[in-house]
Amino acid sequence: MRESWGKGFPSDYRKFIEVYGYGAIESHLEVLKPELKEAESATSDMANATWEAEDAWSWARKSPELADTTPELIAWEGDASADRLCWDASHEDPDMWPVLVYNRGDALWHRYDCGMVQFLLQVLRAEFDKCPLGDLSLWGRDSATS
Numbered sequence: 001m002r003e004s005w006g007k008g009f010p011s012d013y014r015k016f017i018e019v020y021g022y023g024a025i026e027s028h029l030e031v032l033k034p035e036l037k038e039a040e041s042a043t044s045d046m047a048n049a050t051w052e053a054e055d056a057w058s059w060a061r062k063s064p065e066l067a068d069t070t071p072e073l074i075a076w077e078g079d080a081s082a083d084r085l086c087w088d089a090s091h092e093d094p095d096m097w098p099v100l101v102y103n104r105g106d107a108l109w110h111r112y113d114c115g116m117v118q119f120l121l122q123v124l125r126a127e128f129d130k131c132p133l134g135d136l137s138l139w140g141r142d143s144a145t146s
């Protein structure tokens with residue numbers, strides 16, 4: 001993965017995949033399988049989702065904290081409302097990558113200064129000011145199964 005993507009993935013994501021695997025969480029969020037990034041014709045969901053996120057970044061509105069930024073996006077999840085959950089992989093240390101969310105319903109990008117697992121926990125516990133996702137199925141649920 002490191003060679004294909006040009007960097008390693010965050011340790012919380014690697015541990016999550018090791019313990020739970022990839023796939024759906026309560027049929028609402030899909031943690032993407034870590035797959036090779038294909039340069040010419042992407043066959044991996046992760047690469048395709050990343051390219052879709054890059055396209056959305058090029059035209060969608062950004063929240064104030066993202067104004068005048070150019071993140072290096074890597075998608076790690078999608079949800080039932082076609083949101084994109086990504087890392088800003090610009091930092092050399094993957095454990096420092098914030099989560100960027102494209103909420104399709106709002107057509108707006110937001111930044112969350114936490115890792116993937118912390119982000120998921122905060123959604124399940126309803127700890128953000130408002131749900132960052134278009135689908136409210138996991139918001140405040142407290143626990144979930146894959």
